[in-house]
Amino acid sequence: MQFEKGCKGSELSYLCTLRFDEIEEASGPIPGVVKKLLKEFEDVMPDELPRKLPPKRALDHEIELVRGTKPPARAPYRMTQPELVELRKQLKDMLESGIIKPAKSPYGASVLFKKKADGSLRMYCDYRALNKITVKNKYPIPLVADWFDRLNQAKYFTKIDLRSGYWQVRIKEGDEAKTTVVTRCGAFEFLVMSFGLTNAPATFCTLMNQVLHGFLDEFVVVYLDDIVIYSRTLAEHVEHLRQVLARLHEYELYAKVSKCSFAQETISFLGHIVERGRIQMDPNKVQAIEEWQPLSDVHDLRSFLDLVNYYRRFVKDYSKIARPMTDLLKKTEA
Incomplete structure (x- = not known):
């Protein structure tokens, strides 16, 4: 283009x-x-x-909190130098785009980075504490x-x-402060719907x-x-x-x-x-399953089952084949 x-x-x-x-x-x-x-x-x-x-819409994202809960606030996570460089860059871009603005708020979620397949860094807002006290929207996916x-x-x-x-x-007017993230560079609130919010x-x-x-x-x-x-x-x-x-x-x-x-x-x-x-099935997904490394812990087992269960309709007798793994997962979570 x-x-x-x-x-x-x-x-x-x-x-x-x-x-x-x-x-x-x-x-x-x-x-x-x-x-x-x-x-x-x-x-x-x-x-x-x-x-x-x-534009403002009737469906701007609302963050309704459980009555009587207190605003969660967390300290910023420690970051490596490459992560700090990327943080400053992304904050600058979002400020210039009007996605965020400086905040003064009792709320505060931390920011972290995960490396993508191509080696670049993806920024995440850790809204787990906020999500825990958010009234859930049960709209069916x-x-x-x-x-x-x-x-x-x-x-x-x-x-x-x-x-x-x-x-x-957009974030519903009046709820912007609830999205506040705290960083080494200051606190910022989102004016648009951020990734990681439970009802997004x-x-x-x-x-x-x-x-x-x-x-x-x-x-x-x-x-x-x-x-x-x-x-x-x-x-x-x-x-x-x-x-x-x-x-x-x-x-x-x-x-x-x-x-x-x-x-x-x-x-x-x-x-x-x-x-x-x-x-x-997408051949790339088939290859990912075939090349999956030996399972070493419960997290690996759960991740593998999540992937293969998605394609169960393509596997004859899937339940029978997967039963030893599903039984093991049940035991570890009991």
Whole structure:
């Protein structure tokens, strides 16, 4: 994608020019009629989120606390020098983007980093203490298995990944202080929904169900910030895609085009490969299971069972095969 910075009144705007060669290299050839449609909705696929807060919605993220509880506060975790460098960089970026602001609050969650597969560092907010006293939202998260029959009937698929989806949802006014994180660089509160908040998935599912109302189970399935559009014919698919892009534009929601696939006959979705009436395990997940190191403790056992249990529908007599491990896990947790 190419972007040019333009000026509209006193605001900066980013003009997007889609580079279809880059998109097709990542996901496969795109029919010309779909390319034409995507150019109509370039504003839905910017290179970065607009440097302003998301619009206020009825579904801004609320943090309701159990009555009588006290604000939890923790001291900052110790960090290595590379982690401190990354912390300063990410805080600077989030401040400039309006995602956070300096805070003076009785609340305080610590920040920690975990190394990603590519060696870079991912920042996490440790909201465990806050989550413990948060009233839980029991909104049901969709079951992947419920979608298989619908996807099996389709020939064309588009997968849309929202860019930093949680950051496209505001924190309800008055609840911002509860998200405060404490660091060596000071205390900061989130103005948008932060990763790690216990009810964040429920809030996002509720929002997506509202945004895509009328499309769900007709030609759309959605899991958090992943949207899949499915159709029997290309003509149907173009119309379905148009309706979804128009709805995203209406609600000011933005996609990350590098993680999207448009009008493909095969897509990868939630660890599965979907292709014209067939749904199978993602080969990369199969390889991960085959190459899993010998289990050394309860944590390893639980992690392994979580992964293989996700694919139990593909394994004949799964319960019988897994019983020795599940029995062992029950004993250790008794």
